[in-house]
Amino acid sequence: MEETCGTARRSRGADAVAVITIGALSALTIVGRQFSAERIGWLIFDISVGVISCALLPLLSRRPVPAAVLLAALAALSPAATPPSTVGTLTIAQRRPLRLAALVALAGVAGHLVQGIWRPIDGLSLLWYVILDLAVHAALLGWGQWTQARRALLDSLRERALRAENEQGRRIAEARTLERTKMAREMHDVLAHRLSLLATYAGALEYRPDSSPEKLASAAGVIRTGVHQALDELREVISVLRDTESDDLPGGRPQPTFSDLTELVAESRDAGAEIRYDEAVTAPESLPPATGRTAYRVVQEGLTNARKHAAGYPVTLLVRGQPGGTLQIELTNPSSNGVPLAPGSGTGLVGLTERVHLAGGTLDHGKAADGGFRLHASLPWPA
Known part of the structure; x- marks a missing residue:
């Protein structure tokens, strides 16, 4: 919960910094254009449009397409809306498909074209203004689409890596299950035979208590030897299962064959x-x-x-x-x-x-x- 709140605060802080930065760029644009215009009325109008444009920037995260189109329309009224409109075009190019991003970019081209006709820049012909307008928006569109494609590629690689990691984990779990099953089978095959022999000798001792001490001692010795062999075979089975590629048991004794x-x-x-x-x-x-x-x-x-x-x-x-x-x-x-x-x-x-x-x-x-x-x-x- 605290981590989520911290992330939200960082996001709001980044948005505030972005709005202030773009607002500063809009102010510089207004100042640069008003030195040549020398009319106080345009200054007030540009400041108003710039404030409205900067106020619309937070809408790009919730309603990006309408906000970007509205910023393009404001760019037709005043150069103060040019920096926010540029951000809107780039945002759509980074988040939306190429067709929709191209339409928003065309809206930005049209808005700035109206601005260039209505409020031309001194010393810059309309032809060069149109060329720059098209070049800038084409660059924004290409940059945004490249960023979107790169993000999609990184996401797909991250997903593939996660899927490969999960698949590896699944394979390890299956291998462990198979190893446990193999160990149980080997223990049964090896130990059941040995222990059944011990049970046979133990049964003879139980049902023939009148046997001579020599026979009882002999049977007890066989049982003791069989127990030792069972323990040795248990260790051998576990050792073999640790190295499934080996055909030899510890001590150089080969596995049983025909x-x-x-x-x-x-x-x-x-x-x-x-x-x-x-x-x-x-x-x-x-x-x-x-x-x-x-x-x-x-x-x-x-x-x-x-x-x-x-x-x-x-x-x-x-x-x-x-x-x-x-x-x-x-x-x-x-x-x-x-x-x-x-x-x-x-x-x-x-x-x-x-x-x-x-x-x-x-x-x-x-x-x-x-x-x-x-x-x-x-x-x-x-x-």
């Missing part, structure tokens, strides 16, 4: 899962790394869900593919009527579906023909 499927299956078997793994893949070394990572995540998610919802039941994993075709991954397991080993949010398959789609493949999941669960992924494999 060749790591065997180790993944072996890890699940060590946790007590029964897995029938059948692989028939031609030239697996030619599989693109991104496709291999996606295949690894598909199998990892499938084994994790089987361990959660059908613990103790056998899992069948079939992997087929060759260059120039597709990589087919199918994982099936019987349904379980028991309580899930670990609660699931249902978002893992959603993120996995998006990951497969981004790789150009398809993912199907749901009930199998025998009533169990089936997860099937098809990934393109260029030749």
Whole structure:
């Protein structure tokens, strides 16, 4: 509020200074013309017209066109109105379209032409007066239109800069959202597998308290090692997300690829899962790394869900593919009527579906023909 009032006071102050300045120019014009005229009557008339013209100047900010035309008419009566009329013509040229500004400029030319005929300047022919009249108003019109075009250009550049800044902000917000989504997906893929293994060992400790101290100690050691691995993998995921261009994890360990499927299956078997793994893949070394990572995540998610919802039941994993075709991954397991080993949010398959789609493949999941669960992924494999 105080800033608005301060701006209004500065604007009124600038208007007052402009009126006083133009009034001074009108006074000088009157004095210059009266020295040659030497008639007191014209002096009084010119002073009156000059005062009226200066009083009309504030109207240029509210009603610019009528005020400029009225000032042009007063310029036809007295040279004292010439400075205010010039300001009016320039104001219209700066604020209004070319056609309207040209009409106001013509009114100013006509007003001054009448003044030159009615009250000629000593030593200046009418022809030169007309030439000067046209030149001055043409210059005012051109100056005003150039100023208007420059202001419009600066406004458009300012708007484009603001729009670009807003667009950049929107892109940053979208990038942050995508980064958070990617982080959540990576955490689910990596940690859900590891934690489900820990839940399996913890379940064994819970349901077999009569085991020998050696077995209990061994299971506890596996759980401790698994917790450390889960923490390490969490740090690795966050590190990778900070540098999406890197294909290596901290410590120089590469991200999982298709060749790591065997180790993944072996890890699940060590946790007590029964897995029938059948692989028939031609030239697996030619599989693109991104496709291999996606295949690894598909199998990892499938084994994790089987361990959660059908613990103790056998899992069948079939992997087929060759260059120039597709990589087919199918994982099936019987349904379980028991309580899930670990609660699931249902978002893992959603993120996995998006990951497969981004790789150009398809993912199907749901009930199998025998009533169990089936997860099937098809990934393109260029030749």
